[in-house]
Amino acid sequence: MPASLQSMQGPYFGDFGGRFVPEALVAALDELEIEYRKASIDPEFQAELARLQRDYTGRPNPLTEVPRFARHAGGARIFLKREDLNHTGSHKINNVLGQGLLVKRMGKSRVIAETGAGQHGVATATVAALMDLECVIYMGEEDTRRQALNVARMRLLGAEVIPVTLGTRTLKDAINEALRDWVANVDSTHYLLGTVTGPHPFPEMVREFHKVIGTEAREQILAATGELPDAVVACVGGGSNAMGIFSGFLDDPGVRLYGFEAGGEGIDSGRHAARFSGGFPGVLQGTRSFLLQDDDGQTLPSHSVSAGLDYPSVGPQHAFLHEIGRVDYQPITDDEAMEAFRVLCRTEGILPAIESAHALAGAIKVGQELGPDATVIVNLSGRGDKDVTTAAKWFGLLDPETATETLEGDL
Amino acid sequence: MSTPVTSPAPGILTGKRLDELRSQGRAALIGYLPVGFPTVAESVIAARTLVEAGADILELGIPYSDPVMDGATIQHAVDSALQAGVRVRDVFDVVSAVADLGAPTLVMTYWNPVLRYGVEAFARDLSASGGAGLITPDLIPDEAGDWIEASDRHDLDRVFLVAPSSTPERLSMTARACRGFVYAASTMGVTGERTTVGAKAEDLVAATRAAGGEHVCVGLGVSTPQQAADIARYADGVIVGSALVRPLLDDAPFADRIEHLARVTSGLAAGVRHARTGTAQ
Numbered sequence: 001m002p003a004s005l006q007s008m009q010g011p012y013f014g015d016f017g018g019r020f021v022p023e024a025l026v027a028a029l030d031e032l033e034i035e036y037r038k039a040s041i042d043p044e045f046q047a048e049l050a051r052l053q054r055d056y057t058g059r060p061n062p063l064t065e066v067p068r069f070a071r072h073a074g075g076a077r078i079f080l081k082r083e084d085l086n087h088t089g090s091h092k093i094n095n096v097l098g099q100g101l102l103v104k105r106m107g108k109s110r111v112i113a114e115t116g117a118g119q120h121g122v123a124t125a126t127v128a129a130l131m132d133l134e135c136v137i138y139m140g141e142e143d144t145r146r147q148a149l150n151v152a153r154m155r156l157l158g159a160e161v162i163p164v165t166l167g168t169r170t171l172k173d174a175i176n177e178a179l180r181d182w183v184a185n186v187d188s189t190h191y192l193l194g195t196v197t198g199p200h201p202f203p204e205m206v207r208e209f210h211k212v213i214g215t216e217a218r219e220q221i222l223a224a225t226g227e228l229p230d231a232v233v234a235c236v237g238g239g240s241n242a243m244g245i246f247s248g249f250l251d252d253p254g255v256r257l258y259g260f261e262a263g264g265e266g267i268d269s270g271r272h273a274a275r276f277s278g279g280f281p282g283v284l285q286g287t288r289s290f291l292l293q294d295d296d297g298q299t300l301p302s303h304s305v306s307a308g309l310d311y312p313s314v315g316p317q318h319a320f321l322h323e324i325g326r327v328d329y330q331p332i333t334d335d336e337a338m339e340a341f342r343v344l345c346r347t348e349g350i351l352p353a354i355e356s357a358h359a360l361a362g363a364i365k366v367g368q369e370l371g372p373d374a375t376v377i378v379n380l381s382g383r384g385d386k387d388v389t390t391a392a393k394w395f396g397l398l399d400p401e402t403a404t405e406t407l408e409g410d411l
Numbered sequence: 412m413s414t415p416v417t418s419p420a421p422g423i424l425t426g427k428r429l430d431e432l433r434s435q436g437r438a439a440l441i442g443y444l445p446v447g448f449p450t451v452a453e454s455v456i457a458a459r460t461l462v463e464a465g466a467d468i469l470e471l472g473i474p475y476s477d478p479v480m481d482g483a484t485i486q487h488a489v490d491s492a493l494q495a496g497v498r499v500r501d502v503f504d505v506v507s508a509v510a511d512l513g514a515p516t517l518v519m520t521y522w523n524p525v526l527r528y529g530v531e532a533f534a535r536d537l538s539a540s541g542g543a544g545l546i547t548p549d550l551i552p553d554e555a556g557d558w559i560e561a562s563d564r565h566d567l568d569r570v571f572l573v574a575p576s577s578t579p580e581r582l583s584m585t586a587r588a589c590r591g592f593v594y595a596a597s598t599m600g601v602t603g604e605r606t607t608v609g610a611k612a613e614d615l616v617a618a619t620r621a622a623g624g625e626h627v628c629v630g631l632g633v634s635t636p637q638q639a640a641d642i643a644r645y646a647d648g649v650i651v652g653s654a655l656v657r658p659l660l661d662d663a664p665f666a667d668r669i670e671h672l673a674r675v676t677s678g679l680a681a682g683v684r685h686a687r688t689g690t691a692q
């Protein structure tokens with residue numbers, strides 16, 4: 001067992017992680033790791049990143065207590081870590097600013113990224129505009145249609161958005177296309193991967209850029225209650241917002257940690273993205289982790305009402321934390337997530353991303369289990385403006401004739 | 412198709428064949444086709460055609476859902492093979508169905524299908540069906556401990572890739588880990604036909620030999636007899652994929668597609684054969 005779970009270094013997290021990539025990419029991954037390790041002890045880099053987090057992102061964001069929501073969660077004290085209030089509307093910007101500064105240090109002029117819901121694509125396009133980088137975003141054709149206004153948003157910011165028409169036409173295929181682009185253009189191009197997965201050093205590096213979530217939350221909860229929380233909960237797509245907030249508490253054995261995956265239509269339906277309930281260890285897109293796969297090792301399509309959790313694999317450090325039992329991973333169905341979404345809107349006037357609504361649904365369960373004496377922090381990873389169409393359709397709030405025309409694609 | 416094979420003993424075949432060809436003063440033509448495309452039975456016919464039309468070594472690909480090193484042509488073919496229901500285990504039947512032709516047969520596979528099958532079980536079944544070894548585009552020697560052990564136990568070749576971006580240290584580490592040949596990627600990129608093959612390929616072959624590579628073959632982008640001839644002057648083998656798959660993607664009757672495949676193959680084979688005597692057409 002490593003001395004510190006929250007500072008584990010890659011490439012391996014127990015049996016997971018590694019670099020399962022074409023040889024052509026190894027030199028670029030080595031260069032990236034060297035630059036990242038230099039930057040992480042360079043006071044100038046750290047100061048520049050801290051300045052951007054404060055003046056551009058708006059950090060620190062608040063830790064908001066939500067007593068009316070908490071009544072639905074067994075009366076436990078519930079606090080939300082407000083990543084939704086960051087510039088661009090989610091935690092994704094934390095990682096993009098860090099990698100953007102590394103791109104400048106490496107002297108590269110072009111960034112590429114994958115995106116599902118469009119949040120990471122928007123954050124990348126934003127930072128590319130800020131730092132004067134050429135930017136290409138790969139997005140499954142299916143997702144470009146579901147998220148048409150996020151496509152326009154990226155284009156307004158100057159990015160080229162390329163719809164991917166191969167395979168399942170979703171996030172996984174966008175990553176394949178980005179990897180193909182990277183192999184061909186690695187001299188000039190950095191692949192700005194959006195979560196804590198992929199080949200080393202991405203899982204460790206992306207976690208470190210999100211660690212600020214956990215560091216702030218820890219100080220804020222101590223200031224608010226004088227104690228560490230009983231539990232910290234987050235949703236887990238690739239796993240970056242969860243690793244970020246867990247990083248503040250992994251080495252405190254008294255703090256229970258929960259990761260909530262997309263249970264879709266239920267584990268038994270086969271239509272979900274719950275890698276720890278329905279997956280097995282395997283290799284996909286550069287890393288060894290848990291993944292949804294068939295008996296032949298072919299990747300199975302995932303399903304979720306939330307595009308940001310709709311991915312068949314998960315970051316390798318999560319696989320390790322699952323295996324040693326430090327984090328409890330559970331599925332949340334589409335129905336449960338949408339109910340928690342509704343409750344937060346109506347009790348607190350906060351419209352969460354549907355991804356984050358999975359964490360809220362989890363918090364309701366955890367609060368009911370731990371009871372009124374417990375304190376729970378929920379990572380509210382993003383805001384729900386992008387999900388207005390999906391939610392409006394879900395709850396039947398649109399007139400049938402106008403439903404498709406007026407709201408096709410969210411912002 | 413699952414009758415056990417008696418002809419050539421599995422393993423260590425590829426290097427021997429490359430040595431024989433070297434003593435004849437020429438490079439090998441190595442042809443890629445995906446198993447199960449258009450169907451498993453038709454992929455046997457296609458593979459046999461390839462050898463009969465002049466390919467010296469076969470590379471049979473296992474269709475995979477996420478082929479990150481492949482361009483559009485091969486992606487379409489493997490996608491359609493998967494739609495048609497091809498299974499990983501079909502590769503063993505196809506390998507044994509071509510074994511009587513005597514061409515060393517390597518299997519090209521992304522790593523997860525082998526992991527899921529079990530590395531040891533895969534090596535055992537590949538060896539039993541008469542396969543020569545594996546080409547692994549997303550497995551670098553650093554991550555290949557289990558496969559290196561299993562391939563030693565079953566006398567199988569293991570072909571890893573080197574790229575124009577590989578450092579001298581990685582070239583020698585990879586050359587040491589390979590058995591059969593070292594696969595030199597001609598360009599930074601994925602599979603697909605290209606009008607020019609990277610000028611870096613010749614330098615990479617020289618650097619790989621200097622780093623200890625016994626046999627070095629060049630692939631990625633090779634599509635014409637002239638390109639094949641150019642590479643055959645300095646490499647031990649010329650690896651062609653997309654240019655052979657494309658005739659099969661046609662919607663002409665299968666017999667016509669096979670004839671087209673044979674034509675393309677013999678053109679490439681002629682390029683390879685005449686490269687060093689200066690009579691390439």
Ligand SMILES: Cc1ncc(COP(=O)(O)O)c(C=O)c1O
Binds near residue numbers: 116194196240309383
């Ligand atoms: C708001 C929000 N939360 C969570 C996620 C899931 O990603 P991760 O698990 O890496 O935090 C996404 C991804 O798009 C997102 O947009």
